[in-house]
Amino acid sequence: MDAYDIFKKLTKGLKFKQRPLGTKNQQKQTIPSALRIEKDVKEEKLIQYNIDSQNNSGSDNENDDIILGSGNENDTNDSVSENEYDEKKADSENGHNCALGTKLEGSLEEDCELQLVAGVTVEKKMKNKSKLDPVELKKKLELEEQNHFRNLHGIKAIGRHIPKALEDFTDVVTRYKVAQTLIDTVVQCGYSEPTPIQRQAIPCLLEGRQIVACAPTGSGKTAAFLVPLLHLLGAPSGGPRALVLCPTRELAHQIYREALRLSASTQLRCTVIKSVKESKIKERENTIRKSGRAGRAGQTGRAITFFTQDDVVNLRSIASVMKQSGCEVPQYMLTLKQNASRRKNLLKKAPHRDQISTRLEKPEKRKLDEKTDKNDTGKSKDTVAIKNSKSNKQRKVDTGESKTQRGVKEKRVKEKDSKKGVKKTNKLGKTKRKKKNFSKAAVKK
């Protein structure tokens, strides 16, 4: 908002009469009588006051203790000529009259005395405004120019010693010695001219000033802070050095894309941190890798284990124990066995802790179940029988019964024999006898 706008706002609704030149006296006549009387009284008071002040400075007066500037009714001295009045009025208009009760005499550079109470005066130095240093004048002119430039581009800046807004991107090279390659990439991105926010924010940031910048969406705020940031970072050196906080993930990706484009000429790298947990895992991974030991990072059930070459032996033994106990061996352990070249620094998801505990609860029962399952499928029935049976009798008799069933039957038979004292009989024998008896009965009939 410039001076004209402010004036317009202040005088909104007011009407000004335009006075044509040379009609001064005529207008005087047209002033209403009441107003004219008031004006005359004021002028008279001013004249009287000036005379009083002159008298006070020269000789003692009866009215010294009266507060100056309030008007004196006792003095009705009309001896002040019109010329004197005109001169004094002209002086007062030129700014020589400091306030009521000040001396009107003296040159421009003379001190002005402010008399508050009779006899008490305060010295006040008048500044000679008309005489300015050429350097100061130049500065003022420059400031005026800068403000005019800002107004042209709709830039509003508040603060002390605000740096000059950019006219072009090449300004940055000359003023702040920014690498030409960086500006070239900016131009390659299609930014031929800086946007208003870029014009003012880039020089501020390059001077190391702290700023709060506001601009509408799509006005180029990202480049406004990325260009100076890339210049200040220079070359990469040990770890992250700049952090851009975003309220949303989408905005983070938008800034990331912009940063990738603008940092094409530099060796700097940029990434988006999606969640703190993930970053923590990565951090831990890096520390583990640096230490050369195995480790685990993450939450229960979602843990990630890192292995080194030395862990392979241990893993094998763990896998074999798990197999023996009837546990399900994780896939990554099997792959470790298969491919020796990939064993180093493997990153795999560990099995859920609860799963392991449940599987380890009743391993014996699981074993039995598994064996029954195997038999049900009919896998290598004969071989199992050969291995488990000790006598040839059983080999012959084997009719596909399971090992356990056979064992149970044998036990029962033995118990019966020992109790009753009956001779051992074979199943086959019994059936033969039955057949013989059946044939004899048929012959008799």
Ligand SMILES: Nc1ncnc2c1ncn2[C@@H]1O[C@H](COP(=O)(O)OP(=O)(O)OP(=O)(O)O)[C@@H](O)[C@H]1O
């Ligand atoms: N000086 C420029 N000249 C031409 N295009 C530009 C300039 N600066 C930025 N742009 C382009 O304008 C688009 C919007 O820029 P940017 O995303 O930086 O805006 P923003 O103000 O950060 O928006 P938001 O408020 O949504 O984050 C981008 O595609 C960018 O490439």
